[in-house]
Amino acid sequence: MKVLIAEDDYRVADIHCQYVKSLKQVKEVKTVATAKETLDEVKRWQPNLILLDVYLPDQIGIDLIHQLKEQCLTVQVILITAATDISVLKDAYNLGVIDYLVKPIELQRLSDAIEKVSRNNRVLNSQQKITQTMADQLFQFKNTKKIDGNHLPKGIDQLTLEKVRELLKQQNEGITAEELGKLLGASRTTSRRYLEYLISIHEVKAELVYGIVGRPERKYYVVYSE
Numbered sequence: 434m435k436v437l438i439a440e441d442d443y444r445v446a447d448i449h450c451q452y453v454k455s456l457k458q459v460k461e462v463k464t465v466a467t468a469k470e471t472l473d474e475v476k477r478w479q480p481n482l483i484l485l486d487v488y489l490p491d492q493i494g495i496d497l498i499h500q501l502k503e504q505c506l507t508v509q510v511i512l513i514t515a516a517t518d519i520s521v522l523k524d525a526y527n528l529g530v531i532d533y534l535v536k537p538i539e540l541q542r543l544s545d546a547i548e549k550v551s552r553n554n555r556v557l558n559s560q561q562k563i564t565q566t567m568a569d570q571l572f573q574f575k576n577t578k579k580i581d582g583n584h585l586p587k588g589i590d591q592l593t594l595e596k597v598r599e600l601l602k603q604q605n606e607g608i609t610a611e612e613l614g615k616l617l618g619a620s621r622t623t624s625r626r627y628l629e630y631l632i633s634i635h636e637v638k639a640e641l642v643y644g645i646v647g648r649p650e651r652k653y654y655v656v657y658s659e
Contacts, residue, residue: 434481434551438464439471440513441490445536449484452540457602457655458551468492476504482550484543485530487514487521495521498528507557509550513538555635555656570635589630593617597627601637607652628653 436453440446446464454462463478465471468489475483483501487494494512501508512525515536525533531553532546556571585591600616601608608616614624631637631653638656641649 434459434547434554435478436462436482436484436547437471437474437478437480438462438484439466439468439489439494440464440484440486441466441488442486449543452543453484453547456544456547458547466490468494468497471497472500472504475501475508479505480508481554482531482547483508483510485510485512487512487516495524495528498530509553511543511546511550552635559635567635586630588626593619594627594630597624597631598636601631601653601655604654607640607642607654609650609652613653 436459438446438449438453440449443466446466450462450464453459463474463480465474466489468491471483471485471489471494474480485494485497485501489497494514498510501510509531510529511532511534512530513534513536514521517535522533531550534542534546553571556567559567585594596617597613600613610625610628611621613628614621617624628637628639632639636656637653639651639653642652
């Protein structure tokens with residue numbers, strides 16, 4: 434994703450910029466300090482996501498949202514604010530922001546918000562027929578990292594699932610079910626069960642590759658939205 438950070442405090446902007454750059458879902462990050470710069474950059478650059486501070490020096494950030502959508506219809510907005518007034522939250526909700534973060538924000542919470550945007554993009558860019566599960570991912574906030582284990586399919590354990598996710602993120606060239614099983618200390622059948630589950634929730638994709646002897650293998654890769 435291309436991420437634009439609209440924040441007039443250069444220290445905060447730099448912290449957020451460096452952190453966001455470290456996330457694998459993010460391709461490029463830019464920062465702006467005013468409402469005017471934000472509108473100009475959105476029109477020119479067409480980012481996927483804006484981290485929008487409420488209090489910009491020349492205009493209230495939340496008042497920009499309609500204009501931002503006019504400049505880039507598909508852009509998603511995460512509102513960042515130190516405001517404690519409930520009216521700001523109501524306005525943000527009614528204007529369709531994707532998430533709402535209260536300063537000082539926790540970086541892990543910011544990561545979760547960006548992962549939500551990434552999941553939304555995967556659904557919106559999917560060529561599949563829409564299922565209820567896909568619609569739920571888009572319209573309901575379900576952080577898959579924090580799903581209650583009681584809601585996972587039979588045979589899928591929450592702790593093992595998190596370990597699988599972490600191992601997959603380390604495999605830039607993909608991994609087979611057999612290779613994953615060795616890292617997990619589990620059978621090939623068990624590792625494949627977790628991999629196929631992650632495919633079903635659009636976090637992983639599989640491709641056939643041919644080994645040295647020409648025998649095709651199914652390799653699994655983490656899916657990152659464009």
